[in-house]
Amino acid sequence: MNQAPHTFGKSVFELMSSMRFAISLLSILAVASIIGTVLKQAEPYNNYLIQLGPFWFQVYEKLGLYDVYHTAWFLVILTFLVASTSVCIIRNAPNFAREMKSFREHISEQSLNAFKHQHEASTTHAPEALAASAQRYLEGQGYKVRNLPRDGGVLLAAKAGSWNRMGYFLAHSAIVMICIGGLMDGNLVFKAQQLLGTKKIETRDIPQSQVPAISRLSPSNLSFRGSVQIPEGSSASVVFLNVADGYLVQDLPFSVALKQFRIEHYTTGQPKNFESDIELFDRSGKKIREATIAVNHPLIHDGIAIYQASFADGGTRLDLRGWSLFAPTAASFPIKGTIHQGASLTSTAGDYTLEFIDFRPFNIENMGGEIAPAGNTMSVLGGSPVSDKKHLRNVGPSFQYKLRDSRGQALEFSNYMLPLELDGRWYMMSGVRESPNEAFRYMRMPLDADGNIDSFMRLRGALLSQELRPEIAARFARQALPQTAWGSEIEDKLKFSATQMLTLFAKGGFQSLGQFLEENLPAAEREKSAGTYLRILELAAFEALQIVNQQAGLPAPKSDDATGWLVRDTLNSMSDMFVYGAPIYLQLLQYDEVKATGLQLTRSPGKNVVYFGSFLLTLGVFFMLFVRERRVWLRIKPGSALLAMSAAKHTIDFEQEFARHAQALDTLAK
Amino acid sequence: MELALNQPTPLFKRLSWFDWLFAAIVVASGLFALTRFGDFMDIYEKGILLAAIPSLALFGWFWKPFRALFIVTGAVSLFAISQYQGELARMETAFFLKYLISSQAAIMWMCALFLLATLTYWAGVLSRSEFTLKTAAAMTWSAVALGFIGLMVRWYESYLIGADVGHIPVSNLYEVFVLFCLFTAMLYLYYEARYQTRQMGAFVLLVISAAVGFILWYALDRGAHEIQPLVPALKSWWMKLHVPANFIGYGAFSLSAMLGVGYLLVQRGILASRLPRLEVIDDIMYKSIAIGFAFFTIATILGAMWAAEAWGGYWSWDPKETWALIVWLNYAAWLHIRLVKGLRGPMLAWWAVVGLMVTTFAFLGVNMFLSGLHSYGTL
Numbered sequence A: 001m002n003q004a005p006h007t008f009g010k011s012v013f014e015l016m017s018s019m020r021f022a023i024s025l026l027s028i029l030a031v032a033s034i035i036g037t038v039l040k041q042a043e044p045y046n047n048y049l050i051q052l053g054p055f056w057f058q059v060y061e062k063l064g065l066y067d068v069y070h071t072a073w074f075l076v077i078l079t080f081l082v083a084s085t086s087v088c089i090i091r092n093a094p095n096f097a098r099e100m101k102s103f104r105e106h107i108s109e110q111s112l113n114a115f116k117h118q119h120e121a122s123t124t125h126a127p128e129a130l131a132a133s134a135q136r137y138l139e140g141q142g143y144k145v146r147n148l149p150r151d152g153g154v155l156l157a158a159k160a161g162s163w164n165r166m167g168y169f170l171a172h173s174a175i176v177m178i179c180i181g182g183l184m185d186g187n188l189v190f191k192a193q194q195l196l197g198t199k200k201i202e203t204r205d206i207p208q209s210q211v212p213a214i215s216r217l218s219p220s221n222l223s224f225r226g227s228v229q230i231p232e233g234s235s236a237s238v239v240f241l242n243v244a245d246g247y248l249v250q251d252l253p254f255s256v257a258l259k260q261f262r263i264e265h266y267t268t269g270q271p272k273n274f275e276s277d278i279e280l281f282d283r284s285g286k287k288i289r290e291a292t293i294a295v296n297h298p299l300i301h302d303g304i305a306i307y308q309a310s311f312a313d314g315g316t317r318l319d320l321r322g323w324s325l326f327a328p329t330a331a332s333f334p335i336k337g338t339i340h341q342g343a344s345l346t347s348t349a350g351d352y353t354l355e356f357i358d359f360r361p362f363n364i365e366n367m368g369g370e371i372a373p374a375g376n377t378m379s380v381l382g383g384s385p386v387s388d389k390k391h392l393r394n395v396g397p398s399f400q401y402k403l404r405d406s407r408g409q410a411l412e413f414s415n416y417m418l419p420l421e422l423d424g425r426w427y428m429m430s431g432v433r434e435s436p437n438e439a440f441r442y443m444r445m446p447l448d449a450d451g452n453i454d455s456f457m458r459l460r461g462a463l464l465s466q467e468l469r470p471e472i473a474a475r476f477a478r479q480a481l482p483q484t485a486w487g488s489e490i491e492d493k494l495k496f497s498a499t500q501m502l503t504l505f506a507k508g509g510f511q512s513l514g515q516f517l518e519e520n521l522p523a524a525e526r527e528k529s530a531g532t533y534l535r536i537l538e539l540a541a542f543e544a545l546q547i548v549n550q551q552a553g554l555p556a557p558k559s560d561d562a563t564g565w566l567v568r569d570t571l572n573s574m575s576d577m578f579v580y581g582a583p584i585y586l587q588l589l590q591y592d593e594v595k596a597t598g599l600q601l602t603r604s605p606g607k608n609v610v611y612f613g614s615f616l617l618t619l620g621v622f623f624m625l626f627v628r629e630r631r632v633w634l635r636i637k638p639g640s641a642l643l644a645m646s647a648a649k650h651t652i653d654f655e656q657e658f659a660r661h662a663q664a665l666d667t668l669a670k
Numbered sequence B: 001m002e003l004a005l006n007q008p009t010p011l012f013k014r015l016s017w018f019d020w021l022f023a024a025i026v027v028a029s030g031l032f033a034l035t036r037f038g039d040f041m042d043i044y045e046k047g048i049l050l051a052a053i054p055s056l057a058l059f060g061w062f063w064k065p066f067r068a069l070f071i072v073t074g075a076v077s078l079f080a081i082s083q084y085q086g087e088l089a090r091m092e093t094a095f096f097l098k099y100l101i102s103s104q105a106a107i108m109w110m111c112a113l114f115l116l117a118t119l120t121y122w123a124g125v126l127s128r129s130e131f132t133l134k135t136a137a138a139m140t141w142s143a144v145a146l147g148f149i150g151l152m153v154r155w156y157e158s159y160l161i162g163a164d165v166g167h168i169p170v171s172n173l174y175e176v177f178v179l180f181c182l183f184t185a186m187l188y189l190y191y192e193a194r195y196q197t198r199q200m201g202a203f204v205l206l207v208i209s210a211a212v213g214f215i216l217w218y219a220l221d222r223g224a225h226e227i228q229p230l231v232p233a234l235k236s237w238w239m240k241l242h243v244p245a246n247f248i249g250y251g252a253f254s255l256s257a258m259l260g261v262g263y264l265l266v267q268r269g270i271l272a273s274r275l276p277r278l279e280v281i282d283d284i285m286y287k288s289i290a291i292g293f294a295f296f297t298i299a300t301i302l303g304a305m306w307a308a309e310a311w312g313g314y315w316s317w318d319p320k321e322t323w324a325l326i327v328w329l330n331y332a333a334w335l336h337i338r339l340v341k342g343l344r345g346p347m348l349a350w351w352a353v354v355g356l357m358v359t360t361f362a363f364l365g366v367n368m369f370l371s372g373l374h375s376y377g378t379l
């Protein structure tokens, strides 16, 4: 077939089907594939812009590096692989097929003599007799044998392992099949429509109902892979396909409703399973079927597979209590909130807008139980594979929100619903941060004997209120001094300094106290007097507590450790309050959780083609690699027998086998 | 006269009483596992177990030393399990468990023996001492046995931690590295016996030692030896097929790479007198890449099928997937080069060595440097 004159087409054919070309293709494809693994694919374009800067962002975009595996140039490489493989098959098909059948019985004696693996044995047996025994031997060795009369003797032509060639056909047509299957599930159709301008990507952030037809794909679309989030109790009849810097809306032939989404947890708190109870309704609203899907257990409904992909909050309703942190009284006000929604907030502390971001029913926190030091003797002996998760605890629900002031400045907060135990005492925690990539800084508010922050709030108010200050100071002085010293100017001194301390503290907590000391005392005395001032402040605060309890009609605080800590913690968290960043603390009283499931829906007609191809590929590879093709010829003439052997691949097994056959021939020929 | 010939007798006639005993033991233990632990398996996993029975029996008939390995591993593992008496705590108290055959102890012994074997192989090569080499081989065998025991016991331990935590120990880097050491060592031991050349162990054990080094660092420094419950995406019977298949591939590829190194040295006359002939090295290199390629093909296909069930698509161009493809293409290219006259020899050896780097990145680098579905970001 190679004798034909070399036209252009012919040489292309030659090139495409050449092994070297195949090798280059495989290598090029491998290298090209690397790109998309280095650069994170299909990110929001803004991320790339930040990452690369405006210039390179453009370059990369032109090269389609944000979705490498769907770019034209990548498809071209694949197409070449398919073409080359097909051409290669076409080219090899005829002679491989012939090879499989043929016994090469027309081979001449000279060429047999020229074989690298050939062995001559002299014999006394009649050719036919030797041929018969040799044939039996070869057949025993798994060969197919032809016994052909030749002038003055016999030619045995034998072959084994022809399936190797079959393997070649299977494996290589499988490659073609798999690629085609893959293309069927690709987005070629949309790409074409995009070029023709009949479809375009939607980039605006608008309700899907308002997305125009040009960015919608019909339910009859052959293949798609999109995702959608459905809150409990609602349903969806579309999925969203992320394309480049926008999305497309894929209309479904049915609608999916979420009844319930569940998360199961291991005892250690890690998630164990995600499940969604879903219902399918047809366009007319008639219920088609009902099912529970979970990770690794999708539901397949007329060609569309529905997968559990992710989850989120579906709009949990929050029942909140707002505290104005700088009000001189323990003033609180009720607020209602819903996750993913906003609320405007007008308070004595000013006008704000609230944006409720997220709600978490569980928080597995590391409560700093000491972790067994790694590399101790036990773990050199192997250690224990049982992980010590005692320091991990579920500290209950938390919710995140943004508080935006009238100037548009926003801070992000994360508040726990339940108190946390730290160093043996209990606190309400509220975290704050400027930007998402920071960690939260926490303000901790102490609980009183009956487990509320009310005492803290009252005391805080008293310590901030100017009206109460003289009374607090007076009571403090009286308490500090014996009856005899009452009315003396020592008392006035004490009153004065107490008032001074309280005023300073009310301005900026310990920070402003510190500042005051810096400015008014020589370094030498600071240490000592700082102690005294602190003591004064604490005792004054204790008096303040007495007063507020009285006002609230509560029993006087016992002078015990608990009260002591309450006072100290209050002073600390008030100091934190000044850097908290917001004049309002939101306390979560109750919530009504609404979860949302993240589903992925796919229709992939190419799947079965790919699977069948994969099956053939496996078969083919095994035949090619583990079935060795061998041929044996035995030319027997009166007095002598010539053994010749050939194989497609010369492995050591082949050498050994040849040696075996040669020896066998000698034995038979004796 | 024909009687003089070694005609291949049909399989069943060739089997010894020990073969049959082994088969019986395999069937027995298989059925035992099915009845004893059946409640923890779904229908597919039962299927896998039943399919494993004949496969293991055949494998033992095909590769005789496997019979002893299987029996020893099974016996010791059962003994270890009995030592637990259903309480994890006995790991620290029971003598055998604490020092020998609790999962961690066994795996640490495996590591020690592999390192020792490496040194011994080198000693054997340099001193041309067949005896030393035999000792090294024996050490490698014991390491393999202990490794399997370690994994079996770890499997059991995971269920002691919690019925819902329990799972086959092929679910994290630590466990699969152990698996990698075992498969690589077994493949090597097979060829060592088949070609009657022990010298290449010096090279092959190097790559295993490297893996051992990683295991030790990973366990002692990162506490990676702790048994963690499975993330939902991994809770699937596919894992039992996909992961081991992958690591047979990785093991075979690493083996071939180390042979490649040997080839290049011999070809330059280094250690030439102490190592096997070029043809032999080349032959083993080809055979192990063939095995690796076959299993890697299967593994990748299984992976795609699993992905189709877990992630909603048989191919997502996720970094791990893509690198699997790259590895696969790399060795496809290798196999083709071998078929082109004039490209064989050193070129193939180099390519195999580079192949190990690609492979290493695929199963380590990706987890370390690239994020994707395989890092279970979404769930």
Ligand code: HEM
Pocket: A016, A017, A018, A019, A021, A022, A025, A026, A081, A084, A085, A088, A089, A092, A164, A165, A168, A171, A172, A175, A621, A624, A625, A648, B332, B335, B336, B338, B339
């Ligand atoms: C992803 C693509 C491909 C894969 C996975 C693949 C796989 C294989 C394998 C495993 C072998 C057996 C090698 C051996 O026996 O040692 C083989 C042989 C071969 N391949 Fe490919 N191949 C691919 C593409 C191609 C292409 C594009 C061509 C032609 C341009 C080609 C031509 C051949 C030929 C001619 C053989 C020799 C068959 C024989 O003599 O038995 N292959 N291929």
